[in-house]
Amino acid sequence: MNLQEQIAKRRTFGIISHPDAGKTTLTEKLLLFGGAIKTAGAVKSNKIDTHAKSDWMEIEKQRGISVATSVMGFEYKDIKINLLDTPGHQDFAEDTYRTLTAVDSVIMVIDCVKGVEIQTEKLMEVCRMRNTPVICFINKLDREGQDPYDLLDEVEEKLNIKVRPLSWPISMGKTFKGVYNLYEKSLTLFQASRRQVLDEQIQIKDLNDPKLDQLVGKSYADQLREDVELIEGVYPDFDVNDYLEGKVAPVFFGSAVNNFGVRELLDTFIRIAPKPKSRQTEEREVKPEEDKFSGFVFKIHANMDPKHRNRIAFIRVCSGTFERNKPYLHVRNNKPIRFSNATAFMAQDKEILDEAFPGDIVGLYDTGNLKIGDTLTEGEQGTFKGIPSFSPExxxxxxxxxxxxxxxxxxxxxxxxxxxxxxxxxxxxxxxxxxxxxxxxxxxxxxxxxxxxxxxxxxxxxxxxxxxxxxxxxxxxxxxxxxxxxxxxxxxxxxxxxxxxxxxxxxxxxxxxxxxxxxxxxxxxx
CATH class of the missing domain: 3.30.70.3280 (Peptide chain release factor 3, domain III)
Incomplete structure (x- = not known):
């Protein structure tokens, strides 16, 4: 597979939200659908013995919150997905801001009960600084939440971005029946299963099909017909280019903890999300398809394995092909540096990789040479922009x-x-x-x-x-x-x-x- 094909099959994105909106739970379910894990863990430590894959630090298990960005790679329908689960809590915002420099798009999780919260607004400002494409996932539809139309209005108003629903819930709370995919024209009915994938899509090309009444009941079917007619009348057709330019956010509804609506989100995501994009250095724009390797460090984590006091620098590959054991120029020190241990991640689990391509996140074992913001290249002098430290409060x-x-x-x-x-x-x-x-x-x-x-x-x-x-x-x-x-x-x-x-x-x-x-x-x- 040549470099162009490798770039085309990659999607690198971050999941962001206010604390407790269900971000880490959604991450688990995406991994479950991608086949990367067989059983989804619980985020809160008192629910299930299996902890969330992305919350692997001891303090995360005890507190039931994410305190560090987790990096996970998996394949889904021949697309290589690099997923970064970020901390939602505002006390860890700086880690999240830096992580957003390493992704090409984001999925923003919103709690249907609480709506848009203050941390979500701050994160959206960071996305807007770079015109990062955003997909909205309105979560927790298994609870009695706000009216879906009110939620869409709130997202537009508070986050200052146009929205376009691509799926629509059939009721919510105790009477929640499932999700209708406006993009695929298909209906998904769900059984509540927190740990395994049980959903099955039913093609309904015509909403007047009496089969719909049999599946969800006449009153819910009529309500769905009404809603879809209103949506198609009020919102313009979905334009992928507007999404890619950060002008419109497609919206999906579901319940991550019960696997509701997650497959619709993932299937549409791999179709419309941007492949790896160009990155700006202080000197020029670096395109992913360039032959020579370049990348930057956006995160460092000490002691991922406490038994081996190791230090790992996370690097986003921006152009060319990264190869293990090949010397690269450490621009800040102006010295060549070689990495014999380059790893790919599934949260704390890691495997040695021999090569990586634009969009990939590589973990490099490091004894203290690398710092956040450092650039590695195949000889070219030039530093990637936009990873500062902010004044603390x-x-x-x-x-x-x-x-x-x-x-x-x-x-x-x-x-x-x-x-x-x-x-x-x-x-x-x-x-x-x-x-x-x-x-x-x-x-x-x-x-x-x-x-x-x-x-x-x-x-x-x-x-x-x-x-x-x-x-x-x-x-x-x-x-x-x-x-x-x-x-x-x-x-x-x-x-x-x-x-x-x-x-x-x-x-x-x-x-x-x-x-x-x-x-x-x-x-x-x-």
């Missing part, structure tokens, strides 16, 4: 609870910060270490993982900071003078960059006015 000082384990604590903090779960700032005075995050829950995760993976104990003491600002100046003398005068508020990030820790918005404004020669940046990429 909550700051806490690290207090070591066991002086005998100082080395373990330092190593653990450094490795976890390399993953991008949080940011570490070390003050110039006294070498105090301060962790900055976008959410409180991150501190709990860091504490848990330091103990479980590094046997290091720490506490976090709150610090009153408003922003961490990366500082720079064309005038070195002015920068040195600023660092000297504000030495109590000067720290360095994990890469050694100078950071000014501002205590309040008003004080930051005053300092900026007093030092016009100093540049203050709220992201690390400047």
């Amino acid at each position: 909550i700051f806490k000082e690290v207090i070591n609870k066991d002086a005998m384990k100082t080395k373990q604590l330092e190593k653990g903090l450094n490795q976890l910060m390399e993953e991008g779960v949080a940011q570490l700032f070390t003050f110039e005075v006294g070498s105090r270490k301060v962790v900055g995050t976008v959410g409180v829950l991150q501190f709990e995760v860091i504490q848990f993982r330091l103990k479980a993976e590094y046997n290091a104990s720490c506490e976090f003491s709150p610090m009153n900071f408003y922003k961490a600002c990366w500082i720079a100046s064309k005038d070195k003398k002015q920068l040195d003078e600023f660092v000297r005068s504000k030495y109590r508020h000067i720290a360095r990030d994990k890469d050694g960059k100078l950071v000014f820790m501002a205590e309040s918005k008003a004080w930051l404004q005053m300092v900026q006015d007093n030092y016009p020669e100093i540049e203050f940046h709220f992201t690390s990429e400047f």
